[in-house]
Amino acid sequence: MKPSVIVVGSGAGGSVAAWEFARNGHPVVVFEKGRNLLPGLGSKEGLGRSRFSNDEVKASRSFENPDPILEPRTGRSQREAQQGKDRTFVGDINGLPTTVGGGTVHWDAKVPRFWRQDFKGLSTHGPIANANVADWPLTYDDLAPYYDEVEARLGVQGDLTKMPAATLAQAPRARPFVMPPNPPMYVGTLLAEGARRLGYEAYPFPMAVNSQTFDGRPRCNSCGFCDGYGCAINARGGAAVSFLHHALQDGVELRTRCFVHRVELSPDKKRAIGVAYFDADGVERHERADIVVLAPSAIETARLALLSGVPDRSSQLGRNVMFHFFTVAGALFTDPPHGWRGPSSTLTLDDFVGPVKTPAAKAAGIAYLKGGICEVGGSIAPGPISEADFYTSVPGTWGAPLKELMRTAVWRTRVAGLSMVGEDMPQLANRVDLDPAIRDVYGMPVPRITYSAHLFEQLASAYFGPLAAALCAAAPGAVGAGFIPIATAGELTGGFGSALAGPSSTAHIMGTARMGDDPATSVVDAWGRFHGLENVYAMDGSVFTSSGGFNPTNTIMSLALRATRHITGGASTLPAAGAPAGTIAATGGSRATAIAGAAAATAAITLSATRRTASHDPG
Amino acid sequence: MALLAFAPPRRVEALLQATAADGAGRFLNAHEMTTLRALVGTLLPGPPLDRDPGGVEAGAPEAIDLLLAAFTFDPPLIHAGGPFSNRNGATHDDFADFVPLDRMAELAWRIRLEGSLGRKEREFAGPVRGLQQIYRDGLAYLDAHAGPTGFAALPAPAQIVILENQADATTQELVGVALANAIDAMYGPPEYGGNRNLVGWTTTNWRGDVQPRGYTDAEVSGPDPTAGGAAPASTATARATFDRFLPAAVGTHTPRALWWLA
Numbered sequence: 001m002k003p004s005v006i007v008v009g010s011g012a013g014g015s016v017a018a019w020e021f022a023r024n025g026h027p028v029v030v031f032e033k034g035r036n037l038l039p040g041l042g043s044k045e046g047l048g049r050s051r052f053s054n055d056e057v058k059a060s061r062s063f064e065n066p067d068p069i070l071e072p073r074t075g076r077s078q079r080e081a082q083q084g085k086d087r088t089f090v091g092d093i094n095g096l097p098t099t100v101g102g103g104t105v106h107w108d109a110k111v112p113r114f115w116r117q118d119f120k121g122l123s124t125h126g127p128i129a130n131a132n133v134a135d136w137p138l139t140y141d142d143l144a145p146y147y148d149e150v151e152a153r154l155g156v157q158g159d160l161t162k163m164p165a166a167t168l169a170q171a172p173r174a175r176p177f178v179m180p181p182n183p184p185m186y187v188g189t190l191l192a193e194g195a196r197r198l199g200y201e202a203y204p205f206p207m208a209v210n211s212q213t214f215d216g217r218p219r220c221n222s223c224g225f226c227d228g229y230g231c232a233i234n235a236r237g238g239a240a241v242s243f244l245h246h247a248l249q250d251g252v253e254l255r256t257r258c259f260v261h262r263v264e265l266s267p268d269k270k271r272a273i274g275v276a277y278f279d280a281d282g283v284e285r286h287e288r289a290d291i292v293v294l295a296p297s298a299i300e301t302a303r304l305a306l307l308s309g310v311p312d313r314s315s316q317l318g319r320n321v322m323f324h325f326f327t328v329a330g331a332l333f334t335d336p337p338h339g340w341r342g343p344s345s346t347l348t349l350d351d352f353v354g355p356v357k358t359p360a361a362k363a364a365g366i367a368y369l370k371g372g373i374c375e376v377g378g379s380i381a382p383g384p385i386s387e388a389d390f391y392t393s394v395p396g397t398w399g400a401p402l403k404e405l406m407r408t409a410v411w412r413t414r415v416a417g418l419s420m421v422g423e424d425m426p427q428l429a430n431r432v433d434l435d436p437a438i439r440d441v442y443g444m445p446v447p448r449i450t451y452s453a454h455l456f457e458q459l460a461s462a463y464f465g466p467l468a469a470a471l472c473a474a475a476p477g478a479v480g481a482g483f484i485p486i487a488t489a490g491e492l493t494g495g496f497g498s499a500l501a502g503p504s505s506t507a508h509i510m511g512t513a514r515m516g517d518d519p520a521t522s523v524v525d526a527w528g529r530f531h532g533l534e535n536v537y538a539m540d541g542s543v544f545t546s547s548g549g550f551n552p553t554n555t556i557m558s559l560a561l562r563a564t565r566h567i568t569g570g571a572s573t574l575p576a577a578g579a580p581a582g583t584i585a586a587t588g589g590s591r592a593t594a595i596a597g598a599a600a601a602t603a604a605i606t607l608s609a610t611r612r613t614a615s616h617d618p619g
Numbered sequence: 620m621a622l623l624a625f626a627p628p629r630r631v632e633a634l635l636q637a638t639a640a641d642g643a644g645r646f647l648n649a650h651e652m653t654t655l656r657a658l659v660g661t662l663l664p665g666p667p668l669d670r671d672p673g674g675v676e677a678g679a680p681e682a683i684d685l686l687l688a689a690f691t692f693d694p695p696l697i698h699a700g701g702p703f704s705n706r707n708g709a710t711h712d713d714f715a716d717f718v719p720l721d722r723m724a725e726l727a728w729r730i731r732l733e734g735s736l737g738r739k740e741r742e743f744a745g746p747v748r749g750l751q752q753i754y755r756d757g758l759a760y761l762d763a764h765a766g767p768t769g770f771a772a773l774p775a776p777a778q779i780v781i782l783e784n785q786a787d788a789t790t791q792e793l794v795g796v797a798l799a800n801a802i803d804a805m806y807g808p809p810e811y812g813g814n815r816n817l818v819g820w821t822t823t824n825w826r827g828d829v830q831p832r833g834y835t836d837a838e839v840s841g842p843d844p845t846a847g848g849a850a851p852a853s854t855a856t857a858r859a860t861f862d863r864f865l866p867a868a869v870g871t872h873t874p875r876a877l878w879w880l881a
């Protein structure tokens with residue numbers, strides 16, 4: 001009998017882990033705090049009709065998102081913490097969907113890879129004052145095969161021939177993309193021309209969106225309700241549809257509306273014996289397993305580890321939380337660029353990743369600056385409700401002036417641009433801990449986030465913002481351009497409670513259980529295993545040692561696959577690099593993962609004979 | 620009204636027409652509805668203050684009342700269904716089939732709408748004033764500050780003066796909530812009870828939901844002069860709007876707080 005596994009959280013890391021464990025014959029139970037909003041998930045008949053829709057109202061009503069009434073988070077700045085304030089905000093802080101599939105249910109599905117330099121920040125670029133810069137305990141080359149495999153299952157589109165040489169040097173690729181890019185969005189084409197005129201290089205954004213039928217799901221029809229919306233036609237890959245769906249078909253058990261609130265440790269605190277959780281009726285229960293995987297996302301992993309009394313020799317648990325630092329730039333166009341038609345954006349640009357050395361940074365005592373990847377094209381307000389919310393964020397904007405703004409619709413129909421996912425420096429003082437007073441619906445202490453930006457990302461935003469604005473201004477038909485260092489603006493106008501907190505929120509949550517080889521300076525090892533615990537792993541964004549300047553989900557999934565594969569000893573589902581491409585793209589059902597060859601096929605037969613449910617111990 | 624309790628959401632439109640006659644809503648009484656219409660008519664004005672239909676014409680007050688009374692429907696009128704309406708190629712309007720709430724989602728929405736009401740199981744994070752109370756108290760407060768005739772009978776400029784008072788926290792609480800709810804009702808899908816005759820979308824040249832049709836490759840990748848707002852902005856208007864909402868625009872003044880830009 002293979003060791004039984006509990007996976008906490010069905011999002012990016014958890015679904016990948018469950019899939020890999022199940023493929024290799026481990027009994028797996030996945031606990032998900034939210035509902036299952038995906039009819040047919042895991043069924044033999046396949047995915048059913050989506051419950052998601054082109055509906056701005058539903059998207060804003062905690063349909064898939066955590067409801068801050070049930071699960072508030074609290075926040076404060078570093079300065080407020082120093083002043084002894086317990087919190088200055090209660091509500092939503094970077095909440096990721098609380099539902100089966102987690103954040104990938106409504107993600108933008110942009111899947112860039114981290115670069116070589118991101119894994120070796122300290123040794124490549126050196127320290128930054130008052131930041132906790134460190135190298136990861138692994139390299140790009142260690143992770144690359146897992147990127148390949150994750151992307152093959154997600155069905156990632158892209159065009160290798162159009163990728164900049166600098167990008168491929170930092171993130172080399174052994175295989176072609178699964179499918180060609182979506183039709184380019186008009187606005188992206190305009191901005192790409194602006195980029196070209198200034199010597200920058202935009203290229204098709206690698207993304208987990210179907211440009212053709214794949215894995216039993218249809219081609220994207222560019223409806224535009226993409227980032228922040230569950231897909232109405234299941235054309236977007238993700239944790240649930242690309243991994244958990246097949247894992248469930250392979251016998252994984254999924255328990256929804258079950259909130260794991262404690263990892264139960266052995267008396268010597270050297271291993272986990274299982275978890276305690278509240279079931280859908282609010283009854284506390286216990287589950288036993290040989291391996292416990294934490295993947296509820298970085299904030300919740302820190303909270304769960306703290307609630308569980310996980311040993312913390314390094315005193316790093318909960319610290320170094322990182323969010324990415326948005327900068328937005330936009331142009332005013334003479335003719336409507338209709339930036340809402342398409343999957344949020346179809347092009348990207350790496351010219352602002354850095355590092356760069358600037359006089360301003362030097363004057364501030366910072367050796368270098370780094371920005372991040374940009375979404376090129378896309379509307380700043382893709383629908384009238386988000387547009388109206390933007391206008392009304394200026395107090396007193398209502399009445400006839402608001403109606404006129406909505407009628408001319410300048411912001412929605414004439415302004416478009418790009419957003420930069422800026423690297424966020426890890427800081428010890430940016431941390432998640434347990435709020436001393438506020439409780440959630442289960443009666444458990446809620447996570448408290450203490451966060452202030454480092455001068456590094458503020459300067460980077462101020463440095464790259466004008467370059468991004470210049471790019472926008474150079475686009476054909478642009479008659480004006482500008483930028484907002486929106487994350488900086490959010491901090492200056494109230495932090496988590498700012499009217500800009502929403503627009504400046506990246507929902508990229510990293511750090512809190514950083515990986516490293518040294519137990520004195522890190523929380524988990526290179527495989528996500530907690531130092532000092534034999535069988536507890538973190539497999540979500542919590543393990544990130546740095547945040548890079550790239551959307552993190554591909555890296556979360558690939559790290560989870562690498563860590564799980566280390567435990568299972570299983571084989572890759574990909575043919576050896578250099579074999580004819582396209583094999584994966586043609587596959588459908590979960591059993592087709594056995595295409596890796598006879599060995600994997602044998603394993604699949606073995607697992608179906610040994611499957612069982614992990615022991616259930618009603619509390 | 621009792622007979623209408625727990626009516627299926629598909630009948631929302633018929634219900635709205637039926638309740639319009641006596642002026643009472645499903646949660647708010649007739650006088651409160653009158654005050655709410657005056658409030659919404661000021662926040663999102665229609666003729667004569669604005670040339671296009673406004674929040675009242677869109678049915679936003681009735682939609683707000685339906686939200687406050689969401690739990691008199693089964694399933695509650697919180698999350699419209701999916702994946703498609705019948706406006707873009709599908710024959711059945713899935714939006715009208717509202718999604719049932721489970722136990723936890725129902726608790727959240729009961730707290731949001733009804734408040735915690737002093738019940739222990741609702742006050743795990745402290746007491747919460749519900750939207751029903753905020754509207755009931757806020758509308759009464761507006762009336763109390765409008766003189767003997769009540770808020771609804773005041774001339775529009777007087778209503779605007781009351782609502783513009785940023786120093787009055789009670790009024791601003793109501794304005795904030797009602798504005799957000801009225802925007803949802805006017806510019807969101809009509810299945811929620813507002814956006815009558817799609818006036819929120821036709822007056823802004825917005826197609827609304829587009830599935831299952833989506834956009835063609837040509838619509839995605841090529842120019843489309845008809846994709847602008849309902850009233851094409853002059854460059855001067857557009858520029859003024861742009862500047863107002865882009866404080867750090869290149870070439871304009873630098874906010875003093877952003878010292879490193881100086």
